[in-house]
Amino acid sequence: MSDTVLALRGLTKRFGPKAAVDGLSLDVPAGSMLGLLGPNGAGKTTTLSMATGLLRPDAGSAWVLGADVWADPAAAKARMGVLPDGVRMFDRLSGSELLRYTGLLRGMPEPLVRERAGELLEALGLAGAGSTLVVDYSAGMRKKIGLACALIHAPRLLVLDEPFEAVDPVSGETIRQILRGFVGSGGTVVLSSHVMELVESLCDRVAVIAEGRLLADGALDEVRAGSSLQERFLALVGTHALGEGSLSWLRSS
Amino acid sequence: MAALVVGLRLRQLGRTLTRSPWAIVTLVLTGIGALSVLGMLGAGIATLRIGVPGLAPDALVLLAAALVLGWAVGSTLVAGEDGLAPELFALLPVRPARLLPAVLLAGALGIGGVATLLALGLGLVGWSVDGGALVAAALTTPLVLVTCVLAGRAVAGVLGRQLARRSTRDLLLVLATLLIIGSGLLLQAAVAALSALGSPAEAIGAAAEVAAWTPLGAAWGVAHAVAEGRPLVAVAQLAIALATAAVLWWAWARSFSARLTAPVVASGGGAVRTGTLIDRLLPATPVGAIAARGIRYRLRDPRHIVNVVGCALLPLIVLGAGLAGGGGASAALAFAPLLAILVVTTMVQLDTAYDKDAVALHVLTGVRGTHDRAGRLLAIGAVAVPLLLVACVVCALVAGRPELLPGTIGATLGVSMVVAGIGTAISPWLPGQAPGPESSPFGRGSSGGGQALLGLLVMGAGGAVLGGPVIAAAVGALWLPWLGWLGLAAGLVLGGLAVWGGVVVGGRQVDRRWPELLAAVSRED
Numbered sequence: 001m002s003d004t005v006l007a008l009r010g011l012t013k014r015f016g017p018k019a020a021v022d023g024l025s026l027d028v029p030a031g032s033m034l035g036l037l038g039p040n041g042a043g044k045t046t047t048l049s050m051a052t053g054l055l056r057p058d059a060g061s062a063w064v065l066g067a068d069v070w071a072d073p074a075a076a077k078a079r080m081g082v083l084p085d086g087v088r089m090f091d092r093l094s095g096s097e098l099l100r101y102t103g104l105l106r107g108m109p110e111p112l113v114r115e116r117a118g119e120l121l122e123a124l125g126l127a128g129a130g131s132t133l134v135v136d137y138s139a140g141m142r143k144k145i146g147l148a149c150a151l152i153h154a155p156r157l158l159v160l161d162e163p164f165e166a167v168d169p170v171s172g173e174t175i176r177q178i179l180r181g182f183v184g185s186g187g188t189v190v191l192s193s194h195v196m197e198l199v200e201s202l203c204d205r206v207a208v209i210a211e212g213r214l215l216a217d218g219a220l221d222e223v224r225a226g227s228s229l230q231e232r233f234l235a236l237v238g239t240h241a242l243g244e245g246s247l248s249w250l251r252s253s
Numbered sequence: 254m255a256a257l258v259v260g261l262r263l264r265q266l267g268r269t270l271t272r273s274p275w276a277i278v279t280l281v282l283t284g285i286g287a288l289s290v291l292g293m294l295g296a297g298i299a300t301l302r303i304g305v306p307g308l309a310p311d312a313l314v315l316l317a318a319a320l321v322l323g324w325a326v327g328s329t330l331v332a333g334e335d336g337l338a339p340e341l342f343a344l345l346p347v348r349p350a351r352l353l354p355a356v357l358l359a360g361a362l363g364i365g366g367v368a369t370l371l372a373l374g375l376g377l378v379g380w381s382v383d384g385g386a387l388v389a390a391a392l393t394t395p396l397v398l399v400t401c402v403l404a405g406r407a408v409a410g411v412l413g414r415q416l417a418r419r420s421t422r423d424l425l426l427v428l429a430t431l432l433i434i435g436s437g438l439l440l441q442a443a444v445a446a447l448s449a450l451g452s453p454a455e456a457i458g459a460a461a462e463v464a465a466w467t468p469l470g471a472a473w474g475v476a477h478a479v480a481e482g483r484p485l486v487a488v489a490q491l492a493i494a495l496a497t498a499a500v501l502w503w504a505w506a507r508s509f510s511a512r513l514t515a516p517v518v519a520s521g522g523g524a525v526r527t528g529t530l531i532d533r534l535l536p537a538t539p540v541g542a543i544a545a546r547g548i549r550y551r552l553r554d555p556r557h558i559v560n561v562v563g564c565a566l567l568p569l570i571v572l573g574a575g576l577a578g579g580g581g582a583s584a585a586l587a588f589a590p591l592l593a594i595l596v597v598t599t600m601v602q603l604d605t606a607y608d609k610d611a612v613a614l615h616v617l618t619g620v621r622g623t624h625d626r627a628g629r630l631l632a633i634g635a636v637a638v639p640l641l642l643v644a645c646v647v648c649a650l651v652a653g654r655p656e657l658l659p660g661t662i663g664a665t666l667g668v669s670m671v672v673a674g675i676g677t678a679i680s681p682w683l684p685g686q687a688p689g690p691e692s693s694p695f696g697r698g699s700s701g702g703g704q705a706l707l708g709l710l711v712m713g714a715g716g717a718v719l720g721g722p723v724i725a726a727a728v729g730a731l732w733l734p735w736l737g738w739l740g741l742a743a744g745l746v747l748g749g750l751a752v753w754g755g756v757v758v759g760g761r762q763v764d765r766r767w768p769e770l771l772a773a774v775s776r777e778d
Contacts (some may be wrong), residue, residue: 053615056768073767077619088611090546091690092553097546100532104542105618113537133553135419148612180520 003030005157005188006080007114010060011050013043013212020046021058022212024092028046028157028190028205032073033183035199035206035220036192043212044192048161051190052082059248064157078106081150085161085192093136095126098134113152123178125171139166147175148250158182160191164198176202177214196230210237254347258337258355262362265336281753287368290480294372299377308454309379310386310480311461316376317397318470320369321404328366328405329416331431335409339512349510353502354510361402369401376473385482389487396472396494403501410508413517426555430562438570441577468497530612539620540628544620547569547604547632554690556607557600564596568644572651584731587652590644592667594716597637597669601676602708604629604688610775616767623760626677630752633673641665660727660737667722667744674751675715676708681762683708719747 006028013021021043028034038044049055051062053069053076061068091097096117103113121127124144129137132143141168150158158179164172174227179189179202193199199206200220206229207217215236216223224232294316301309337356360366373394380390415421432439444453465474472493478487531548535541551557571589605612615625645665649658685705726740761769 052617053619054613054768054771074619074621077617082617084613084617087613088609088690090550090608090611090614092545092550093499097549101542101546102614102618104537105620106540107539110537 004028004063005030005065006051006159007063007191008047008051008060009063011047011057011062012059013046013050013055013057019212021050021057024209024212024214025060026207026214026217028188029050030188031183031186032205033179033189033203034191035203036190036209037194037196037199037206037233038192038209042210042237044209045161046081046212047209048159048190048192049084050058050079052084052159053077054084070140075138078153079155080157080159081153081155083146083150083158085158089142089146089149091137092133094133095137095141096121096133098145099148099152103152106153108153114153116154117148120151124148124174140168140171143167143177144171147178151178156187158187158189160189162193163191164193164195176195196228196233200224200229208233208236254302254351255355255358258352258359259362262337262359262550266363273503278706282703283364283536287364288375291368291371291375295375295378298375302379302382305454308457309382310477311458313376313379313390314461314465314470314473314477315457316372317473318464318467320372320397321401321469324365324405325408326400326429328409329412329425339410339509340516340600341460343516349506351512353506353509357399357402357406360406361398366398366402366716367575370398373397380476380480383480386476389479390473390476393472393475393491393494396498400468400472400498400501403498403505407501407505410505410512413508417517418686423555423558427558427562430559431566433568434563434566436578438574441574445577466493468493468500471497517544535631539624540631543620543625543628544631544635547629548635550607551632551636554607556690557690560596560600561636561640564593564600565640565644567592567596576651584652584654584657587649587654587661588656588664589648590641590661591668593637593641593644594665594669594672597633597641598672598676598709598712598716600637601630601673602680602683602705602712603685603687604633604772605680606685606705606774607690608774609687609689610771611690612774613771616771621760622681622763622765622767623756625763626680626756626760630673630677630756637669638666641669655714656734657727657730657737659741660730663737663741663744664720664724665725667723667740667748668716670715670744670748671720671751672712674748674753674755675712675719677752677755677759679708679711680759681766681770683711684770686774686776717749722745723747 004027008024008026011021011024012019024043024047033069036044036048046055050057050060051064051069056070061070062076063069064076065079067079069076091099092102093101099117099198100113100119103117104110121130124147125146126144130198134142137145143163147160147163150160163175167175179191180232183189191203204220205218205225206220208215208223216232220229223229227235269672283417298309299312301312342352361370377387377390377394380387409516416425461470461477464470465477471490474490475487475494478484478490531545535545551561571592572586575583575586575589576758642662645658645662649655649661683704685708723740723744726736726743730737730740
């Protein structure tokens with residue numbers, strides 16, 4: 001595929017004896033919105049950390065628009081915007097200060113940063129909280145300011161770890177609109193989620209990983225092959241059926 | 254229930270130790286520190302016991318009162334990271350009456366509790382001046398310990414809601430820092446006041462007599478009264494001590510029960526003034542942005558405020574102590590600002606560690622290592638240099654030796670820059686560890702851990718070797734004033750070179766080691 005935006009090649013990471021990600025390869029074509037699915041502990045966050053330069057892989061490589069994340073990090077990082085999950089922010093800055101900070105770290109000219117920061121705060125419903133410290137934000141507001149930070153330099157690739165977690169439905173719809181517009185104009189999105197319905201309604205590609213390995217990857221309809229994504233996902237990763245007598249004490253009568 | 258909660262507590266303590274080898278190094282160092290304090294206490298008590306046995310009971314009452322006060326004040330500082338906070342039990346169907354004794358017992362198990370028990374045990378050596386007093390003291394020792402733990406729990410419990418407000422916590426931390434930094438001076442003032450009252454022995458006796466009637470010292474006041482052969486007083490003070498414990502228990506139990514159903518939630522401080530002055534003064538580049546953020550953090554984050562306050566006050570406190578110590582203004586006072594270099598060393602060394610995993614933003618945005626290091630040093634310089642200059646000028650003027658000023662400025666700024674440069678160069682390998690943004694700077698890990706100590710040694714040795722000639726020139730200015738100007742020039746050149754070299758060396762390594770650096774400072778233990 002010539003227009004691959006994100007290419008992962010044999011990514012491997014071990015924590016002690018356990019391989020969190022095991023020889024994972026994945027191609028994300030331009031203009032697609034890929035939903036990365038997997039049960040808890042499947043290695044989603046580890047994979048995204050290695051793809052974005054936060055965690056050095058034991059083996060394998062990651063490429064963003066032809067730039068090797070680990071050989072030429074500056075070029076690769078300039079082309080992607082990232083929303084990490086479960087990572088602290090500089091939360092003693094106010095929302096607008098954090099946005100300005102991120103823009104300047106990216107080397108953007110200040111007038112452009114100011115203009116975009118204002119628009120982003122407005123669009124994400126954070127305009128009223130611009131001068132509140134991020135440490136006082138709710139979980140959903142933090143997600144939104146994190147997303148704004150990932151967007152401010154107009155990247156070609158967005159890597160979002162659980163972007164809809166704790167976000168209220170109204171803001172969620174705004175984020176969907178933003179992402180759809182972004183993909184419509186040729187941008188590429190990789191997002192991880194646990195919510196199958198959300199991925200089905202938003203993404204056009206799906207990748208399923210479990211125990212650090214890629215189980216399925218392709219267009220949404222290809223992967224779900226006639227059934228619902230939920231059913232297909234369970235078939236891939238294997239359900240954990242309850243035995244006949246287990247938890248019988250929980251049945252109240 | 255008690256066995257269960259105590260088991261939980263022991264496991265919590267065990268976990269903090271087995272997380273990383275550096276934690277064990279830190280524990281050993283903390284242990285050595287605690288043992289040396291206990292050793293000094295023991296030596297003091299033994300000296301008192303042999304030398305002035307008549308004074309021993311008075312001093313021991315004051316010791317017990319100080320311990321209770323210490324627990325009460327200390328608990329407010331570490332309230333945020335209580336592993337036995339009532340909220341943690343809120344979902345369990347257990348009545349407070351069963352929970353309270355268990356939590357109290359578990360609370361006594363810890364470094365603080367063990368150290369207090371050892372200190373009280375040493376105190377019994379002092380009580381051996383009188384048989385009856387020894388028996389009374391031994392019997393009331395558990396009461397003192399219980400009062401200590403209860404005082405801590407009750408104060409933290411009653412003030413729980415206030416302590417949960419960030420502004421209160423920040424303010425408390427800064428006040429506590431002032432207190433700790435100024436404790437030497439306060440002690441000196443107290444001693445001076447005591448000696449002004451007459452003979453120190455009489456003053457200690459008077460203070461103990463008062464303390465023995467207060468809730469703080471009443472428990473060992475009993476033994477004090479027995480030693481003086483006043484049984485009625487002993488009974489009255491025992492009543493006070495028991496009433497104190499009862500009231501503390503009642504207050505703590507009330508707040509504990511209340512918090513089981515109405516948990517205290519940490520709350521914020523609302524909007525901040527987002528002035529643009531800092532942004533306008535600094536260039537709109539990555540270096541400028543990192544410097545502006547650093548300056549903002551030094552005004553907003555208590556962990557940084559503590560360092561800034563320390564940097565500003567340490568020289569002035571030494572100056573004050575020198576003046577209070579008598580002998581008038583001596584030329585040595587002009588060199589007091591050199592002490593602030595210690596604080597600068599810590600500021601530079603732990604700067605990345607204070608960010609914890611928030612520094613991931615720098616990694617994600619691909620900030621160049623040299624820009625990152627330069628921005629951080631610029632922020633520290635913008636805050637520290639004015640403070641150091643003021644300290645130099647004030648100290649030189651008060652010492653009455655303004656002609657020493659070029660030398661002391663050269664030595665203070667020069668050596669500061671040298672250690673800053675060395676610290677920046679080694680920071681990719683030894684970033685140290687810092688308490689998290691929302692935890693107490695006096696809590697676990699506040700010393701930066703064993704790794705930070707190693708870094709500190711490297712910086713100290715390097716600073717002494719490279720900065721030695723500059724300090725020598727500043728001292729030499731006492732006899733040959735032109736040496737001071739030489740020191741100023743040499744200090745600025747040498748310091749400038751060290752900072753430049755540190756930024757280049759450290760920056761290149763940061764570029765190579767970003768993920769490892771991120772992992773090192775993100776670790777929570």
